[in-house]
Amino acid sequence: QVQLVESGGGVVQPGGSLRLTCLGSGFTFGNHAIHWVRQAPGRGLEWVTQIWFDGSQKFFAGSVRGRFSVSRDNSKNTLYLQMSSLSADDTAVYFCARDGQQHAPYAFDVWGQGTMVIVSS
Amino acid sequence: QAALTQPASVSGSPGQSITISCAGTSSDVGIYNRVSWYQHHPHKVPQLIIYEVTYRPSGVSNRFSGSKSGNTASLTISGLQAEDEADYYCTSYTTSDTWVFGGGTKLTVL
DSSP states (O other): OOEEEEEOOEEEOTTOOEEEEEEEESSOGGGSOEEEEEEOTTSOEEEEEEEOTTSSOEEEOTTTTTTEEEEEEGGGTEEEEEEOSOOGGGOEEEEEEEEETTTEEEEEEEEOOOEEEEEOO | OOOBBOOSEEEEOTTOOEEEEEEOOTTTTTTOSOEEEEEEOTTSOOEEEEBTTTBOOTTSOTTEEEEEETTEEEEEEOSOOGGGOEEEEEEEEOTTSOEEEBOOEEEEEO
16 A cells, blocks of 8 residues: 655754655655655644655755755655754654645645654753 | 644534634735645544645545635535544645645534
């Protein structure tokens, strides 16, 4: 079945770095843009970034621009979110989500189960 | 980009209809028909229920419908059922090539 699985979450100290991974299966990964969306404890969803199907374009929320980077390896059906200069405000569950493309344009039609990032000393 | 504005909570009795608003600006909701809605049960994965303002993905109940007027989009759930109790989020594509979510609305089925 169509699936996204995140990994790489954990506890990191303020100012530190962490890399999250999103593995896709059950669909042609290289045909889809992918997003990262996060949810801080007790808070709502926040869009973080999008990377185009071929990695040629990347867009970021203002809250992470300059600190986060995103990349993908379509040969491995894998997406990476590199996070640096982390602060307590980055503590959240991080979801990767598939762009619906022609099936559900500008929407997120498949979500992973999320991976928790805790920024704490 | 400021978050879209949703009511913090709404409630209704089984069988009733409720509407959740999602207020944006002329840089997001107002300029594009690129609003989508998500149902999020606690400890589960968000589910897409409406895209491009009014369209339902296959498998989503026709009790869910969407609309838009000016800078405000709305989600209506008719024939409320207990299983509809969840958090609901709107999101819109923006003129900055980014997406912005609403703060979320907690639906309570009385």
